[in-house]
Amino acid sequence: MNTSKPIDVPIVSSPALPGEDVCWLTITELTDGYRAGTLSPVDVAKALIDRIRALDPVVNSVVHLDETYTLAMAEQSMARWRLGTPLSAMDGVPVTIKDLSAVAGMPKRRGSLLFGTDPVQEDTPCVARLREAGAVFLAKTATPEAGCKVVTRSQVHGATANPYDLTKTPGGSSGGAAAALALGFGPVALGSDGAGSIRIPAAYTNLFGIKPGFGRVPAFPPDIDMPHSVVGPLARTVEDAAIMLDVISRPEPRDPYIWPVPFTAPDDLGNPSLAGMQIAFSARLGCHAPLVDAETDRLVAEAAPLLAEAGASVSEEDPVWPVDPFEPFKVFWETACLSCVEGAAPDKRHLLDPLILSVGASGANVSLSGYMKAMEQRMTIAAASKAFFQRYDLLVGPVMPVPPYSVERDVPVGYASEDWDWCPYTYPWNMTGQPAASVPIGFTEGGLPVGVQIIGRMGGEADILRAARAIEARRPLYRRRPAMLG
Structure with a gap:
């Protein structure tokens, strides 16, 4: 934890790796064990803490680990299970939390030199x-400062590596959450997504991750990134993500945008039928794509016949955008970075990530009329998407244009760190506010994971989960562990 860079040699794997007997269990398998008395939340938490201490130095995914804090939560859960009074389907389940979310009693550094190690209060x-559901907070995971990069690297915590290839990035900004999950640090992780930050690392680390629609998961206090940024789950299985989404989407009276309609996890994820579902497949999602990778394209295209096999009607059709989504997104990206700069005390601004300072300087040149134009463009994009989804339940296409690239770089070779133009497939759905997910679809010949993106209409999380589970059932790639684990 808190190492300056990932170790560039893999550990020696053995059957005696800490926590190996419990780290791959699903939420249901864990709680079944608690109910039967064959597992204890305390023993599971201890095993996973040992696993983090043994494995995390290889990838640098964990930024805060407090054994006393975690075991106190686990002991409370164990007492409830012994009394037969668990709080929910997640009581005693270990969860990691991205360090952009506040946890009372833990620091919230946001990957920034501006914030210290004092615990927050709420x-x-x-x-x-x-917490109300009885989950056990296992650790906080790494993020770039303010979630500002497509990779996970900060001046505070260094770089996070991809467990499937330690020379590659796991993506960002929820790359710490993803790397931790891929190594078995609990069954689920809390991430956030303002431009792809759940879906990108999920695609790069063989995980399922879903960005809920804006208003599905409560937030407070209001954030400058609203409505683009939302919180959501990453998991190794679709069902685990659904269980977690059911919990975190429960209402918060202070959030003015939270939906009055509760989310309920689908009860047919064991064997979902997609009969009657209309799905569009698009190889480019209607976006300008300067980078193309034949292996990625081939694997993403394999999702279409799997969905048809599950009963869906699948057609090839691209959404048509009234304006390149990158145009307004660039304005929001630059002004969000400017807000980070202006929110820092003048004598502390030099501590900000150079990328934030550079992009924020561009944001200072955005006029009020330019920002309002971007708002208008975003609304026309959302309207075009809504029209497209009048005819389709889901849209399926790529998450990333290329497989995971060097852990030493913020972006692929040939692009500047502040340039999002190479990576066009995720941020449109942050601007429309629609739910979108990444589900594993295959591996390159070099052993690197590839994900396929599933986008739904507003309120369509359940349809996304069903389609993702249909792919997962036909291609259970969650069973493929990183080679470093043996």
């Missing part, structure tokens, strides 16, 4: 919902 609403 949970973020989604964290409060997990």
Whole structure:
């Protein structure tokens, strides 16, 4: 934890790796064990803490680990299970939390030199919902400063590596959450997504991750990134993500945008039928794509016949955008970075990530009329998407244009760190506010994971989960562990 860079040699794997007997269990398998008395939340937490201490120095995914804090939560859960009074389907389940969300009693550094190690006093609403459900907070995971990069690297915590190839990035900004999950640090992780930050690392680390629609998961206090940024789960299985989403989407009275209609996890994820579902497949999602990778394209295209096999009607059609989504997104990206700069004390601004300072300087040149034009463009993009989804339940296409690239770089070779133009497939759905997910679809010949993106209409999380589970059932790639684990 808190190492300056990932170790560039893999550990020697053995059957005696800490926590190996419990780290791959699903939420249901864990709680079944608690109910039967064959597992204890305390023993599971201890095993996973040992696993983090043994494995995390290889990838640098964990930024805060407090054994006393975690075991106190686990002991409370164990007492409830012994009395037969668990709080929810997640009571005693270990969860990691991205260090952009506040956890009372833990620091919230946001990957920034601006913030110290003093604990905060109040949970973020989604964290409060997990605490109310009896979840056990295992650790906080790495993020770039303010979630500002497509990779996970900060001046505070260094770089996080991809467990499937330690020379590659796990993506960002929820890359710490993803790397931790891929190594078995609990069954689920809390991430956030303002431009792809759940879906990108999920695609790069063989995980399922879903960005809920804006308003599905409560937030407070209001954030400058609203409505683009939302909180959501990453998991190794679709069902685990659904269980966690059910918990974190429970209401928060202070959030003015939270939906009055509760989310309920689908009860047919064991064997979902997609009969009657209309799905569009698009190889480019209607976006300008300067980078193309034949292996990625081939694997993403394999999702279409799997969905058809599950009963869906699948057609090839691209959404048509009234304006390149990158145009307004660039304005929001630059002005969000400017807000970070202006929110820092003048004598502390030099401590900000150079990328934030550089992009924020561009944001200072955005006029009020330019920002309002971007708002208008975003609304026309959302309207075009809504029209497209009048005819389709889901849209399926790529998450990333290329497989995971060097852990030493913020972006692929040939692009500047502040340039999002190479990576166009995720941020449109942050601007429309629609739910979108990444589900594993395959591996390159070099052993690197590839994900396929599933986008739904507003309120369509359940349809996304069903389609993702249909792919997962036909291609259970969650069973493929990183080679470093043996």
